[in-house]
Amino acid sequence: SDEDVDDSSEFVKFFPSFIWAVRDFTLERKIDGKDATENDYLEFALKLKHGTSKKVMEYNLPRECIQKFFPSRTCFTFPFPTAPENVSHLERLDLADLSTEFLEVTGRFCTFVFDQSDVKKLKDGYTVTGRVLGHLAKMYMDTISSGAVPCLENAVIAMAMIENQAAVKEGFEVYQSGMEKLKNSFPLELKVVSSEHQRLSSMATQTFMTRSFRDTDGKLLISWFQSFISKQKIKAKEETQRQLQEKMEAERQSNEERMIQMKEKMDEEMRLQREEAQRAMDSKLREQAALLEKGFQEKADRMSQEMEEFKRQNAEAESNRVREFAELLENSSKRNEESMAMMMQQHREQMKALQQQMRARSAGGCCIL
Template identity: 95%
Template sequence: MLDSHFVFIPKQTVRYVTELTECIKVKSSDEDVDDSNEFVKFFPSFIWAVRDFTLERKIDGKDATENDYLEFALKLKHGTSKKVMEHNLPRECIQKLFPSRTCFTFSFPTAPENVSCLERLDPADLSTEFLEVTGRFCKFVFDKSDVKKLKDGYTVTGRVLGHLAKTYVDTISSGAVPCLENAVIAMAMIENQAAVKEGLEVYQSGMEKLKNSFPLELKLVSSEHQRLSSMATQTFMTRSFRDTDGKHLKSLEEKLNELFDGYLCQNEQASKKRCEDLLSSLSATMTEKLKQGVYAKSGGYDLFCKDLEDIVKKYSSQTNKEVKVLSILHNLMTF
């Protein structure tokens, strides 16, 4: 379930292959359904590694390739006796579950007297034929290992492989049968939640930088929100996995809008403070005149109107298009 190649050594019990479909489930349904056809979609390729091969590779007296030898070894017998059925069952399973099959026949690695110390042998003491097959075997594994994919074609990355391995191990440890569908669902939840988090981090990182320039015109804040939202969505899409109903994408969009509302509020507060501070500074002289009763004297009204007009002009020129410029100015006009 995790590998690109399944290396099978014939000296292992062949019956093990017949138990694969009993130890793995594709779907989570409790119904007793034969989903063996589904296994082919995600099972690895099959490598038949024959150790200590001493036979001649001949079929009907003719030289045969390693793959020919494999197919000959998997040939079914005719009949319905118990012995015939026991012979055929594992071979039928291999043919059905592993349409991609390759064989390597390894000769005895060294002289019999060296077998007890194989791990300490110098490469020069190993059989040249054994080394040749070993080289071809390694090259095949490295060159022909397709990227691992799940049954829906999703590529298994290193991170995803880690999630799958943990899920399978936890399931087996609990005594249950590993189920690909359940593992994929669990992995999708983990990956999509992480994708939402990464998208939000991209958005927040950009908006926090923009926040340092608050207060800003609403148009500028909205424009940056749109740009960063697009980046956040792209980040999410890059990592998301099987969000078929768009549940997690919708969650991301809702969280982005919530954050945007928060930044709008902060921008308004910054604008309000700046406008209030500016207006307080500009109107300080006028406020002092009011306290001293300057405007209550003859000609005071005209002076009041002139001072107020000067304040409004300076205020308007310095506040530009800030979001709270009018509401704060309204407060001045009504004091």
């Protein structure tokens, strides 16, 4: 529908390149009696008709969708691969039995796919690995089998939950395995333990960040951090004043490193979003110029309005991301202050118990802690 076409600026951000491969091409590639390239032939086939009748609109709609959703378009016309008498046993043919023209087009096609086709991506520039593609394919098949209509956004959200849960697990395993190895070297000075805790915490955070997806508010990072801290936390009553102070310093430095890593990831995500938005805007500008050149003034004017709205939406989205990150920093700082306050309270309780013990000893009594 026209409404779907108007959303092209969102789809063009992550849609793949468009390759039109025509099999058994026997026609002449000519336009107005002149030889034409494969790409010219494709663009000629996508040319819109003037008019507003139902027949014209039905003719234009698929062509308009291809033009808007796929700004990068390439055509390959494959001639008949071999002589007609060989067609019935193509799987047994030798390379020498294939047409040289067919092999030439095949070579250009493969080179283009290998050298110029981008990797699969989702919104926000997230690269689709084989593992992620497997998740998406299974979700789509399960949805179709259940009789429902597949939805890209819902599939991405569900896939993000799977990936982020796995990211939490991987991050925790990095920290846990490192601490298990450290235990084999006990007893150690607390300074060594604190330094190793800080190093492993940074490694685990980086492991999580590398695999995590769409954790824009940092909730999963916080959940992950709290999960291993709660399991590894040393009871305050087992530490001295010096030990607790070193732990507090290590905690402060770890918190600063986490904030830096989150800031770097947010900056990278925003950079990718700006690049996507710029590609979409460039595509619309080219399409608008083409419409004006072909005499579609009304469509070009409507596209100008779309571009203004697109700019506004992107500016608003970027502003929201900056605000969300500022809130995340503020909340993280608040949690760190609360954690430090709790440690200070534990420290005061330890000092009070130590003073009571010292007074009891000086009085000749006995104190059991």
